[in-house]
Amino acid sequence: MSEPVRVAAVVPAAGRGERLGPGLPKALRELSGVPMLVHAVRALSQARRVSLVVVAAPPDDVAEVQSLLDVHLTGPAELLVVPGGRTRQDSVRIALQALPDDVSVVLVHDAARPLVPSELVDAVAAAVCAGSPAVVPCLPLADTVKRADAAGRVVETLRRDELRAIQTPQGFRREVLVRAHAAPTAGPVTDDAGMVEALGVPVLLIAGDDEAFKVTRPLDLVLAEAVLARRRAAGVR
Ligand code: CTP
Numbered sequence: 001m002s003e004p005v006r007v008a009a010v011v012p013a014a015g016r017g018e019r020l021g022p023g024l025p026k027a028l029r030e031l032s033g034v035p036m037l038v039h040a041v042r043a044l045s046q047a048r049r050v051s052l053v054v055v056a057a058p059p060d061d062v063a064e065v066q067s068l069l070d071v072h073l074t075g076p077a078e079l080l081v082v083p084g085g086r087t088r089q090d091s092v093r094i095a096l097q098a099l100p101d102d103v104s105v106v107l108v109h110d111a112a113r114p115l116v117p118s119e120l121v122d123a124v125a126a127a128v129c130a131g132s133p134a135v136v137p138c139l140p141l142a143d144t145v146k147r148a149d150a151a152g153r154v155v156e157t158l159r160r161d162e163l164r165a166i167q168t169p170q171g172f173r174r175e176v177l178v179r180a181h182a183a184p185t186a187g188p189v190t191d192d193a194g195m196v197e198a199l200g201v202p203v204l205l206i207a208g209d210d211e212a213f214k215v216t217r218p219l220d221l222v223l224a225e226a227v228l229a230r231r232r233a234a235g236v237r
């Protein structure tokens with residue numbers, strides 16, 4: 001792609017955060033006094049290549065999310081808030097439908113990965129702009145992974161050196177991602193690249209970042225606060 005490209009980020013943020021325990025929807029839970037979603041949108045909008053961020057908010061909290069972002073974010077990136085859907089896949093599809101025509105590259109980033117470095121966002125965008133139709137950041141696994149049956153017995157041990165843990169943002173040519181979301185899916189979908197793979201489109205892996213971890217369970221909040229404390233001590237933000 002040599003013509004100028006407009007890059008937008010889509011942020012699924014409409015989940016409840018069941019695994020985090022009772023409380024506000026996960027994206028609105030605070031880290032160092034600032035909602036997780038605000039951290040995530042700030043990182044995206046600070047990436048040089050991102051000029052628009054579309055947030056799929058919890059459907060009951062659209063107005064609150066809009067005003068939170070208005071209060072906390074000042075910068076050149078444009079912001080749009082839409083009501084999310086029943087599943088992550090629905091939320092991404094609804095946000096895609098809100099994109100203006102001139103966007104040709106889309107990054108999908110979980111609100112639940114609030115501490116993603118802006119450098120990783122730009123690296124994913126750059127790889128798509130350089131010609132890859134789909135790009136995902138990954139890390140090697142720390143744990144060994146086994147396949148299990150319903151009775152709780154091990155069926156198989158997978159080779160760890162062949163496995164990768166996948167993060168977001170995942171980057172796509174817009175047309176590829178839209179096509180993937182229009183196609184029927186078999187089984188549960190946990191990431192957008194999986195739907196693109198099902199179309200037979202090649203997906204490029206690039207190096208992820210430890211700080212792009214997903215806040216899923218309570219202990220992840222402790223890690224996130226520690227990362228923020230380390231950044232403050234280093235004079236970052
Ligand atoms: N998500 C969404 N719409 C949904 C469900 C999830 O936009 N209907 C978003 C979440 O807000 C999150 C991302 O998808 O940013 C990844 O999902 P996950 O980590 O599973 O978050 P939750 O679904 O909120 O958490 P849980 O599964 O523990 O309820």
Ligand code: MG
Pocket residue numbers: 015
């Ligand atoms: Mg979920």
